[in-house]
Amino acid sequence: MMLILASFGCGLVFGLGLLISGMTEPEKVLGFLDFFGTWDATLACVMAGAVIVAGAGFALARRRSAPLFAAKFSWPARNDIDAPLVAGSALFGIGWGLSGICPGPALVNLAGLTMPMIVFVAAMVLGMFGYELWQRRKVAGETASEVVAATAADG
Amino acid sequence: MHHFTPTSGLIGGALIGLASAALMLSAGRLAGVSGILGGVLTTSRDRAWRLAFIVGLIAAALIGPLLGTSGPARLSSSNLVLYAIAGLLVGFGTRMGNGCTSGHGVCGFARVSARSIVATLIFMGAAIVTVALVRHGFGG
Numbered sequence: 001m002m003l004i005l006a007s008f009g010c011g012l013v014f015g016l017g018l019l020i021s022g023m024t025e026p027e028k029v030l031g032f033l034d035f036f037g038t039w040d041a042t043l044a045c046v047m048a049g050a051v052i053v054a055g056a057g058f059a060l061a062r063r064r065s066a067p068l069f070a071a072k073f074s075w076p077a078r079n080d081i082d083a084p085l086v087a088g089s090a091l092f093g094i095g096w097g098l099s100g101i102c103p104g105p106a107l108v109n110l111a112g113l114t115m116p117m118i119v120f121v122a123a124m125v126l127g128m129f130g131y132e133l134w135q136r137r138k139v140a141g142e143t144a145s146e147v148v149a150a151t152a153a154d155g
Numbered sequence: 156m157h158h159f160t161p162t163s164g165l166i167g168g169a170l171i172g173l174a175s176a177a178l179m180l181s182a183g184r185l186a187g188v189s190g191i192l193g194g195v196l197t198t199s200r201d202r203a204w205r206l207a208f209i210v211g212l213i214a215a216a217l218i219g220p221l222l223g224t225s226g227p228a229r230l231s232s233s234n235l236v237l238y239a240i241a242g243l244l245v246g247f248g249t250r251m252g253n254g255c256t257s258g259h260g261v262c263g264f265a266r267v268s269a270r271s272i273v274a275t276l277i278f279m280g281a282a283i284v285t286v287a288l289v290r291h292g293f294g295g
Contacts, residue, residue: 006181007204011211012218014174014186014257019215019224021167022160026228033279033286042164047260049168050175054186054265057176067183074183078253079270088252089259089274093281095244098237098289102256103188103249105228106242107209111216112227119235120242125196127246128189132197 003069015108021046024108026100033097175262178208187258188212189249252278 022028023046031040066072096102101109101120109117175186182204184191195205216227230238249255252274254263259278263271 004207007207008211010174010178011208015212015215017167017170019219021164033282036291045161045164046168049165050172050261051264053169053172054175061179068181070183084251088248089277090281092248093278094285095241097282097285099241107212108216109227111213115232116230116238120238123239123242124246127243128250131247131250
């Protein structure tokens with residue numbers, strides 16, 4: 001129960017931070033991404049403030065053996081730079097540049113129940129499912145071809 | 156139209172960092188919004204804390220205005236096809252690349268992860284090129 005409450009609180013503060021910083025306004029985000037127009041550097045300040053505070057908190061977490069309401073820390077394990085990381089990030093960047101919306105602000109803005117945000121979030125969820133489905137098919141395909149290869153070897 | 160607002164940017168950013176630090180210290184989880192949402196959609200395990208975080212994000216837009224923040228963005232409905240295409244790219248791309256502005260950007264830089272820093276430079280670069288093409292590229 002404490003885990004759920006803490007997680008809700010973190011989402012709430014995260015969302016308030018997005019609203020206060022102006023990052024829920026796509027025009028403001030696009031103003032940062034528009035290097036050849038009237039550039040608005042606000043997003044860089046948001047990143048700087050967030051990275052410094054998160055970095056201090058993570059350093060504190062590294063010195064503890066376990067989080068308060070869970071069994072262990074789940075730090076990301078990977079540090080390799082592979083093709084999906086590069087291609088996926090590029091696709092995300094194109095979508096972000098087209099709209100000025102990334103996943104956090106999309107969910108905060110969903111509260112307004114405006115048509116553009118409903119369409120964006122529905123498409124985003126569909127895109128996530130699409131990737132998952134593609135991955136499962138790929139895995140299933142690989143397993144199937146292994147079976148074929150094994151049968152062929154037997155024959 | 157929009158002006159540089161460094162103070163509110165830093166304060167809002169600090170709150171985002173605080174929430175990210177608090178999620179790690181309390182739940183042991185990284186505050187990556189695309190990963191948290193993706194997990195709700197695809198895994199059957201530990202959905203509860205993920206859903207709670209997402210409900211918190213949405214609640215912020217309802218509670219925030221009572222505390223003096225702006226409300227959810229009001230966008231024109233004339234570009235729904237564009238938002239559909241952008242949403243698909245953001246959803247597919249963040250799952251394929253394993254993160255977005257929060258997970259790779261904020262948390263990745265805070266962890267000094269080479270993988271996340273590369274991802275952030277790529278999606279920011281791709282977004283900057285996209286905006287340049289859309290706003291200035293086609294004879295504009």
